[in-house]
Amino acid sequence: MYWTNYHSHSTFCDGRSEMEEFVKLAICKGIISYGFSSHAPLPFSTKWAMKEEAFAAYLSEFERLKTVYGSEIELYFGLEVDFIPNCSDIDSKFFKDKSFDYLIGSIHYLDKIIDNQYFCIDGDFEEFDKGVKTVFDGDINAAINSFYDVSLLMIQKGGFDIVGHFDKIALNGIHYKEFDINALWYKQRVAEVFQLLKEKGLILEINTKSLFKKGFTYPHQEFYPLINELQIPIVVNSDCHYPMNVIDGYEPTFAALKKAGFRNMQRLVKGKWLEVAFDNNGLLY
Numbered sequence: 001m002y003w004t005n006y007h008s009h010s011t012f013c014d015g016r017s018e019m020e021e022f023v024k025l026a027i028c029k030g031i032i033s034y035g036f037s038s039h040a041p042l043p044f045s046t047k048w049a050m051k052e053e054a055f056a057a058y059l060s061e062f063e064r065l066k067t068v069y070g071s072e073i074e075l076y077f078g079l080e081v082d083f084i085p086n087c088s089d090i091d092s093k094f095f096k097d098k099s100f101d102y103l104i105g106s107i108h109y110l111d112k113i114i115d116n117q118y119f120c121i122d123g124d125f126e127e128f129d130k131g132v133k134t135v136f137d138g139d140i141n142a143a144i145n146s147f148y149d150v151s152l153l154m155i156q157k158g159g160f161d162i163v164g165h166f167d168k169i170a171l172n173g174i175h176y177k178e179f180d181i182n183a184l185w186y187k188q189r190v191a192e193v194f195q196l197l198k199e200k201g202l203i204l205e206i207n208t209k210s211l212f213k214k215g216f217t218y219p220h221q222e223f224y225p226l227i228n229e230l231q232i233p234i235v236v237n238s239d240c241h242y243p244m245n246v247i248d249g250y251e252p253t254f255a256a257l258k259k260a261g262f263r264n265m266q267r268l269v270k271g272k273w274l275e276v277a278f279d280n281n282g283l284l285y
């Protein structure tokens with residue numbers, strides 16, 4: 001029985017420890033397949049994306065760790081790539097001459113500018129609320145619709161393996177009384193995006209980062225039965241920024257997935273995605 005994790009950060013972006021510390025903790029916590037997914041560089045400055053100049057060092061540190069720890073853990077090289085319409089995607093010049101074991105496609109910004117800045121949906125609530133008021137006239141549901149429109153564009157475009165934190169807009173969205181994840185229109189929007197994701201053969205991440213603090217995963221547990229019914233391939237990731245969080249939220253999430261009817265999930269084996277069985281205590285192969 002063991003775990004895997006393909007969504008992780010380090011000091012090359014906004015993670016709080018060196019890559020090596022994450023590898024040590026991963027081995028210690030029973031992870032046998034682990035991927036690094038630093039935030040890919042962006043064409044504007046942020047506090048959390050990796051600087052383009054740092055890429056060579058990111059790759060060489062990865063290769064060093066693979067040599068040192070390769071007999072104890074399978075290590076994989078990836079990035080978390082922002083999709084921002086007309087600004088950042090997989091066609092950016094940065095990706096042209098580079099290869100990765102896998103990529104995660106994520107949305108942190110909507111294609112709207114406030115004071116020459118993109119509207120960050122993954123920041124603190126004050127900034128989020130300012131965006132909703134400025135760009136969407138205070139209409140949270142319009143912001144949510146825009147988020148799923150952008151999700152559809154990202155998935156349609158493809159070029160990555162895993163859809164990261166599917167409904168991240170809920171992190172701040174839940175603070176509005178008008179936001180209701182049980183509303184029919186909301187469920188239909190989510191189902192529409194799942195459907196396209198399934199058609200495109202992408203893997204859906206079950207992201208456990210907010211489980212202990214907020215009580216939900218991305219996507220929300222509410223959608224597990226639908227994801228299972230659509231037979232969308234899944235992977236459980238912790239999106240850790242601290243080594244101690246490498247498997248945060250895994251046990252309750254694996255149990256909830258099992259309860260919702262899932263029997264298998266994806267894992268990288270010698271560089272290829274394979275479907276493997278799991279139970280409450282981890283993957284079985």
Ligand SMILES: [Zn+2]
Nearest residue numbers: 080106164165
């Ligand atoms: Zn992210």
Ligand SMILES: [Zn+2]
Nearest residue numbers: 007009080239
């Ligand atoms: Zn992340």
